[in-house]
Structure formats: C-alpha cells, structure tokens
Amino acid sequence: MSTRALLLRRHSVLPGFNLALGFAVLYLCFIVLIPLSAVFLKTFTVSWGTFVDTVTSPRVVASYRLTFGASFLAALINAVFGLLVSWVLVRYRFPGKRLVDALVDLPFALPTAVAGIALTTLYAQNGWIGKWLPFKVSYTPLGVFIALTFIGLPFVVRTVQPVLEDLQRELEEAAATLGASRLQTFAYVIFPAVMPALLTGFALAFARALGEYGSVIFIAGNMPMVSEITSLLIITKLEQYDYAGATSIAVVMLVAAFALLLLINLLQAWARKRQGR
C-alpha cells in the first residue's frame, strides 16, 4: 500500500501492478543501476589530482579529439544523407524501394565486428573501394569516420521518416497557392517541421558513435595520438591492470553520454510539442 501512495498510482481494476513494477525495478537495479554505480564509486577511490592527470594526459586528449570529432562529422554526414534517404523513401516511388527501406536497419542488426572487418577490407588500399581512392582510408582517422558513418545511418532515417510521413500535404499546397517555389516551401515549411526530428537523429547517431568500439578498432589502425579512440584506450588501460585509469576515462565518457541522453530527451519533448501531440 505504501508504494502506491508513494508512486501516486491512478486507480485501475487491472491486477499485477505491484508485481510487474516491483520485478522491473528490481531487475533494473541489479542489471543496470548497481553495476553502473560501480564506475562512479571506483572513481571516488582515485584522488582528484590523479583523476585530472589521467583524463587530461596528451594521449587521452588526442583520443577525445578523434572520438568526438569523427563522431560529430559522421553524425553530420548522416544528418544530410539521412534526411535525403528518408525524403526519397517517403515521397518517391522507385523499384526496390521496400528492399532499400528494410535494409536501412542493417547497421542495427549487423554485429559491429562483422561491419568492422568488411569496411576495413573494402577500404584497404587493395580493397574494392580503397583501390580507386588516391588516399589511404583504412588504418587512418578517415577510416574511423567511415565506420562511424556506417553505424549511425539508421538513427537519422528512422527518426525523420515518421515525421515526414505525418507531414500535412495541405501546408505545402497552401504554400504553393501563395506563390512559394518548391525550394521555398522546403526551406520555410518542410524543413522547420522536420528540424526537431533531424536534430534528435543527429544526437542519437552522435551518442552511438561516441561509444562505438567493435567496428572502429579494425579499421582505425589504432596508432596512439593519431587513430586511437577513447574506448580502445579504456581497454588498453584495463589490459595493463590500470583499473583506476580506465575507470577515470570511462567516467568522462559516461558523463558525456548522459548529457547527450538528457539533450535527446529534451529534443524529443520539443519535437512532440512542435507536432502538437
């Protein structure tokens, strides 16, 4: 009874609320919350000075620059092409459209290690794609960008697509009758409507890219200061049994991830408001 008062549950005739919520919360605590708190508790055992030294050492800072930079660029490319792909999938008809639509989710379903070795082989200097390019892609920061673009693609398409589908054609017709060109209609009517979803998709792709490991380590070449991502640095520290160092870097990445999660929630609330739901 006390949990009901605490949670202010609205009355319902359906049974099983306490059991279901109790189990869900317990499971959530044991699998997610308590283990995650270990990271923060472990950091408290590290002195502030050591923590700052670890997370600002040149090699770590170089890895932030690569991870955040490549993730940002990949998310940006995905925002542009994701919008284009969702536009084409919603508005136009072409042969094989359903197949293409279904395959957009491939990066969700394909294990990252598989994506990693496939992209590395393709973009290697003797690979199908790499041999046509005048510059190296595999084993350079550019390779990191390619891998992160691959894994982030579905996020933008799948957030923008439903909004485009729901867009009222009447608004575009009104714009046309008022003399707007098609480009003006897109810039002033359609784009503002999909903007919140586009930003959400961008943030989701960015967040996913920050933590990515499997697909990147194969293609990156993993040279310290040049093509080493932060996730790999955590693993390197762990392999040297430097748990405190690994945890310190992990906390920085976790805080960045949680900040993004908060931003995404705010964006989605904004998007719902804009859609009038």
Added chain:
Amino acid sequence: MSALPVPVEQLAVADAGPLVRPLAPARVADAVSEPAWVRRTLIGVALAFLTLFLFVPLIAVFVQAFAKGLDVYWAALTDSDAVSALKLTLIAAFISVPFNLVFGVAAAWAIGKFDFRGKSVLLTLIDLPFSVSPVIAGLIYLLIFGLQGWWGEWLRDHDLKIVFAVPGIVLATVFVTFPFIARELIPLMQAQGQEQEEAARVLGASGWQILWRVTLPNVKWALLYGVILCNARAMGEFGAVSVVSGHIRGQTNTLPLHIEILYNDYQFAAAFAVASLLAALALVTLVLKYIVERRAKASYDAESLT
C-alpha cells in the same frame, strides 16, 4: 432498424472510408512535387550513398567468405574453436533473451497499463544501456567481480569465476541487450490502452489469464521482433564481451571474438566465413522486422476501418 435515420447499408459505406476520404487531385500533386529530373537525381544520390555504405559491405562479407572456395568456408565453420565459440554464443543468447523477455513484459505491463508517478524517469532508466558504451558495460563487471573488484577476493576464496569466464560473458550480454524487448513492447502496449484488459477483468478473468489470452496475443508480433532483435544483438555483441572474456580460445570466445582472432591472424577467408553466419542472422532479423511491420500496419488499418 427503421428507427435509424440512415439505412444501415449506407452507414457502412460511409464508414468504409476510401469513398469519402479526400484524395489529392493530380493537378494539386504537381504543385507539391518536384520536377522529374530533381526526383531522379535525389533518388540516385540516396541510392548511391546507401550502396556505398550499406549494400557493398554486406555483399563483401559473403564474397570474401567464399573467396577461397567452399572447402575453406566449411573448414572455418567446423573448426573446433569455431564450434565452441558458436556454442558459447548460443548459451549467452539463450540465457539473456528469456531474462530480458520477462523484464520487457513486466515493464511494459506496468508502464503500458497503469498511470503512476515516476513513469518517465523509469522509461529513461530503461534506455540507459543504449547510451553506455559497450566497453564501459564490460568494465563495470570487471570492477565488481574482477580480482581487484568489490567481490574479487571473496570470489577467489570460494573458487568462483565470473569475469574471464562464461557468467561474465552472459552478464555483459544481458546488460547490453537489456532494453530491446521492453522498447518494442512499451509504446505498443501504451497505444493499445487497457479497455480490452478491463473488459476481461469484468468478465472474471484472472491477471495471468488476461496476460496470456488478451495482452500477449495483441502484442505477439512486436514481442517476436523484440526477441529476434535482442537475440541478434546478444549473438553479435563484441565490445562488452571482449572486455570480460579474457579471450581464452575454445573456452571464453564467442563468435564475434573468434572473428577478431581469425582476422588478426590474417585468416581473412575464415574470419569472413564466420562473419557470414552473423550477417545471415542480421538478414533474418531484417526480414522478420519487415513482416512484423506489415502485420502491425495491416491490423492497424483493419482497426481504423471498423
């Protein structure tokens, strides 16, 4: 019958929708569409991008897998290390999927069928594992169960092994695949509301009867897709498992880790052969998603007609 102001047949026609639903006339469509050359260019650029980034890598996996012939392919899959990696991958998936399934149904029942304070906080917390890097997901279990961790010495004294052993791999997999089934079920069960369950309750059904006979049949396709997606992720997880596995060949290697070892040994054809198994699993997942979405759309259309 005669008391109705409109004959029943006409009502049915009016409700059937398509006849009275406003359709955009062809002339208007011209004003809100693009010239043919713009359309073709946009389709072309989008398809070129998708081909380069999605289709070519997918095809490359299968081509590389068979590059050295069927014998090498078959040998790579029947190699004893590959078989034990496959077994471990199946074990991890067979444990983590049912656990997350029970959690998903419980969470969706509480969130979808009841109103309570703190619901949005709970929803955010369920999404948390999505934003945690897989490497960090592995790290947290090292901090708890590793030799330097909270329970490390206790576990060693009692001769129990969790990290660098199968339980650690299972735990990391459960963490990483935690939200998948819940995320499929919650929005659907929220959208379906609770009228049907309430009706069943009024007719005297017990809670479990309602769950088995009303709720689960209503969400069966989403449930199936959630299970398939969770399974695909469980079998394909790399980062988290890599941290806690210890990479002991034949003992704590899963299929993705086995791929890494083969690839780093320059056994490319063998690595791609194993990878092709996981890629096939990904394709099956996508096909099922397609079927589920069509079923969901068909039942939604059928409902909005009646």
